[in-house]
Amino acid sequence: MIVSMGALLPGVGCYFCIAYTYVFQFDVIANFSQSDQCPGVQSMLPPVSYAIGVWEPQRYFWLFIMFLHCPPRIFFLILYRRAFRNAAPKSACYRRVIYFYTKTMWSELVGLIAVSVLDIKCNFVIHAIAYSLWIISFNFNMLFNTILHHYGGIRETSQKVFFSFLFAL
Numbered sequence: 001m002i003v004s005m006g007a008l009l010p011g012v013g014c015y016f017c018i019a020y021t022y023v024f025q026f027d028v029i030a031n032f033s034q035s036d037q038c039p040g041v042q043s044m045l046p047p048v049s050y051a052i053g054v055w056e057p058q059r060y061f062w063l064f065i066m067f068l069h070c071p072p073r074i075f076f077l078i079l080y081r082r083a084f085r086n087a088a089p090k091s092a093c094y095r096r097v098i099y100f101y102t103k104t105m106w107s108e109l110v111g112l113i114a115v116s117v118l119d120i121k122c123n124f125v126i127h128a129i130a131y132s133l134w135i136i137s138f139n140f141n142m143l144f145n146t147i148l149h150h151y152g153g154i155r156e157t158s159q160k161v162f163f164s165f166l167f168a169l
Contacts, residue, residue, distance in 0.1 A: 009068060009069050010112070013069075014051075014052060014062070017058040021050075030044075049119065049131070053127075054120060073109055080105070081102050084148045085098060089151060104141050105137075107133055108133075108141055111131070115131050
C-alpha cells in the first residue's frame, strides 16, 4: 500500500486528470489556445500543467493525490538513504553519491509540490523553474539510484531486485 502511494499514485493520478479532461471537458480542449498572441491557433494536446493545475475539478483531485503521495515519499527518502548507507562500501565517493542522491530526492519532491501548487496561470516563470527542478532531479535520482544499486550490491540480493535494476537501466 505504501509502495503504491509512493511510486504509482502520481502517475495514475496524472493520467486520470488527463483522461477526465478528454472525456468530460472536451469542449475546453477543443477551444484551447496556447497563448493570447495566437488566438486562432488551436491545440488538441494542451500541456499537462493545465490538466493538473488550472482546470477544475482535476486540480483538486491532483492536489489530493499529492497530499496522499508526499508522506510515503518522505518515508522512502529516509528508507533509501539508510538502506544504501548500511548495505554499501564505506568509501568516501560512495558516501558522496548517497549525499547527492538524498539532495536530489528532496529537490524532486519540492519541484513536484511547486509544480502542483503554483500553476501555469499563476506565474509561468516560477512554474517553468519548478518543472525544470522536478524533471532534472528526477533524472539524476535515476542515475544515482542505478549507481548506488550497482556499487552497493543491493541488486544482487534477489532476482526480483535484479530485474527491477535492469528495468531502471
